[in-house]
Amino acid sequence: MVKSIGKRIIFIAVFISGNGSNLKSLIKNFKNNSKIKISLVLSNNPNAYGLVYAKKNKIKNKIINYKRKKKAESIILNLLKKNKINIICLAGFMKILSKHFIKKFKKPILNIHPSLLPKYKGLNTHSRVILNKEKFSGCTVHLVTPTLDSGKIIGQKKVKIKKNENASKLSKRILKQEHILYSKTIRKFVSNLEKKI
Ligand code: GRF
Secondary structure (H helix, E strand, O other): OHHHHHHOEEEEEEEEEEOOHHHHHHHHOOOOOOEEEEEEEEEEOOOOOOOHHHHHOOOEEOOOOOOHHHHHHHHHHHHHHHHHOOOEEEEOOOOOOOHHHHHHHHOOEEEEEEEOOOOOOOOOOHHHHHOOOEEEEEOOEEEEEEOOOOEEEEEEEEEEEOOOHHHHHHHHHHHHHHHHHHHHHHHHHHHHHHHOO
């Protein structure tokens, strides 16, 4: 896995399903990076607003029909190969990648999750955090494995919850931190890969 990456440009595919604010910040932060290039954006949702950012920045983008998951994943694997993708970054991608897909791709897959994993896996993290009267929440970047939100943690940012803060306000504050954390973690992850070669 590491050898195939070498000291060349690292091509990243970002998978989205919705707003794409993380995609937007990744595009912005890697725009002038000579080592890391966002070269493909995939969405299972044709109406994902994030596609606008890909188009604006002339990044190749594809909509994948997920009605038949097996077929969808096989199309995606071909696209990844054709575009020489080295790393997949999931950014609000609402589909779960199969064990088969992860095994076939062989290269790293990263995800950003809006909680301090291993706490609060899955959906509706902010409302569960508020309901449980937690003092802190945050966001996590982790490697993707077949078990949901459970792979090795490679980046995390803690956020202190304000008194009487609601889930919507907390989610906005955490999202801002996600935008910083994801690029920072990818940069570190890529430079660690290079050191291992
Ligand atoms: C983020 O909170 C991310 O952590 C979660 O889904 C949300 C996506 O937001 N996985 P956006 O589409 O990047 O704005």
